[in-house]
Structures are given as structure tokens and as C-alpha cells.
């Protein structure tokens with residue numbers, strides 16, 4: 001179990017994480033989703049004691065990270081898969097970590113096997129690893145101490161679709177055995193595939209959280225007809241709330257039967273009618289991402305303007 005309570009981090013006048021609270025429950029995979037720069041890594045670094053919060057607290061298994069007697073045995077952490085010593089082999093890196101945690105050598109071979117790194121790959125220097133192999137090694141290191149909790153920052157980065165599937169199965173298995181998993185991603189699809197619960201962060205603030213099923217079910221229904229404007233008028237006249245969808249269909253806040261009946265009453269033939277899985281989550285996430293990109297563009301333009309003004313002054 002992880003609980004994050006009113007966590008805030010300020011860098012000078014910039015608030016990277018603002019009053020963030022959520023829990024990640026045992027037996028569940030919790031996805032921490034947000035566009036680039038939203039505050040995911042900062043939050044995770046505060047959880048595992050690598051960054052001091054400005055205010056707020058985090059508890060893992062009921063204790064602050066610093067109070068855990070043998071952190072590697074309780075929390076498996078993967079924050080930056082490229083941070084491993086590039087001149088050592090994967091096997092050496094795990095052996096050193098196992099030694100420092102007082103684990104038997106057999107544990108290293110078991111974890112190499114668990115993440116499907118072959119004999120040849122395990123003996124290769126990490127500088128010659130692909131990003132996907134680094135992620136697998138990072139996950140092996142996180143699992144090494146047989147922890148109850150995993151905190152993984154963008155673990156699916158660099159994995160191909162088969163690798164993402166492999167990770168989903170591994171994390172599912174871990175959670176099914178009672179473990180707590182928190183993993184971050186800036187890709188909605190990745191989180192949709194892997195997580196049971198989702199916490200969405202944008203600009204340092206939590207903007208949505210709940211079970212994946214609830215968040216996806218909040219999408220209403222998607223409906224299409226040859227004459228979409230006529231359909232829109234008919235559904236609105238029937239008292240339903242209608243939103244234009246970006247692909248030319250309509251998203252309606254009603255169940256399928258209600259929409260079908262309203263269309264029949266208006267004698268409009270439908271060409272498509274289905275649950276709009278995730279539409280609202282996707283819309284919200286696209287808006288967040290677009291807003292972030294606008295902010296970043298604004299910052300870049302501001303920097304460029306600053307540079308050219310400095311050039312003028314000089």
C-alpha cells in the first residue's frame with residue numbers, strides 16, 4: 001500500500017507538484033498518467049526519499065520511506081533505467097545489489113530468468129544494451145529483494161508491443177499475489193492496457209482518479225448516422241446531451257437503448273452505435289497534453305525572446 005498525502009514540491013517560484021493525494025492499493029496495478037513535465041517523476045522521487053517535499057507526506061506499507069528497515073526488501077524502485085553502471089554486465093549489477101541486500105546469489109539467476117534476459121545478454125556490458133533490455137534489467141533489480149511494493153517510472157519506455165504485453169503479465173502476476181504496483185507513463189494507451197486504477201496528473205495537480213473501468217465508462221455512447229446534423233437535432237430534442245466527436249460522430253450522455261429509441265422515433269437510420277470507451281478520458285488527456293505543449297512552446301518562445309532581447313541589450 002502506498003499513500004500520498006497533500007504532497008507539494010516547489011522549485012523556486014515554480015510548483016512542480018501541487019497538493020497531490022492518492023493511494024495505490026495492494027492487489028492492484030495503479031497507473032500514474034500525465035503528459036511530459038506533469039510532475040510524475042518528482043512525485044515518485046519524493047516517495048522514495050530522493051527528493052525532499054516542500055510539504056506533505058508519503059507512506060509505503062504504513063511507514064515513511066526513510067523508516068523502512070531494509071527498503072530494497074520492501075519497495076522495488078525503477079526510476080531511470082539508464083542510470084545503471086554502463087561498464088558492468090547486467091549480471092554483475094544484480095549480483096552487487098543482491099550482496100548489499102544480503103540475498104543469496106541464486107536470486108540473481110532467478111530474476112534474470114524472470115525478466116527473460118538470456119545468458120548471453122546477462123553477460124554483456126550494459127552500455128551495449130538496448131533501451132528495452134535496460135528496462136528489463138531495471139525491473140529485475142526492482143524485483144530482486146522480493147518486495148511487496150513496486151514504484152516504476154515509465155517502465156514501458158523502449159519496450160515493443162510484445163515487451164509491453166510481457167510487462168503487463170508480469171505486473172498482473174505481482175499484483176495478483178497481493179503486491180502493490182505504481183507505474184507512470186505519459187501514454188494513455190500504455191496505462192489503459194496495464195493498469196487497474198488510474199491517477200491522472202497535469203501541471204502538478206491531480207485532475208482525475210478512479211478505477212480504469214469507471215474512468216473509461218464515463219465516456220457515454222458513440223453514435224453515427226448518414227445525416228449527423230439531423231441526428232444531433234433529434235437527440236437534443238429528445239432531451240439528451242450531445243457532443244460532437246472529433247471523428248465526425250456524436251458522443252451522447254445516454255445509454256445505447258435510449259439513443260436507439262430516440263433515433264427510431266425521429267426515423268433516422270443509424271450507421272454506428274456503441275459505448276464510447278474512454279472517450280472522455282482520452283479527450284481530457286489530449287486537452288492536458290495540448291495545454292502542456294502550449295505552455296512549453298510559450299516557455300521556449302519566452303526564452304528565445306529573452307535571448308534576443310539580451311542580444312539587443314549587448
Ligand SMILES: Nc1ncnc2c1ncn2[C@@H]1O[C@H](COP(=O)(O)OP(=O)(O)OP(=O)(O)O)[C@@H](O)[C@H]1O
Nearest residue numbers: 011016034035036037038039040041042043185186
Ligand atoms: N531539480 C529540478 N529543478 C527545477 N525544476 C525541476 C526539477 N525537477 C523537475 N523540475 C520541473 O518540475 C516539473 C515536473 O517534472 P517531472 O520530471 O516530475 O515531470 P514528469 O511528469 O515526470 O515528466 P516526463 O514524462 O517528461 O518525465 C517540470 O516542469 C520540470 O522541469
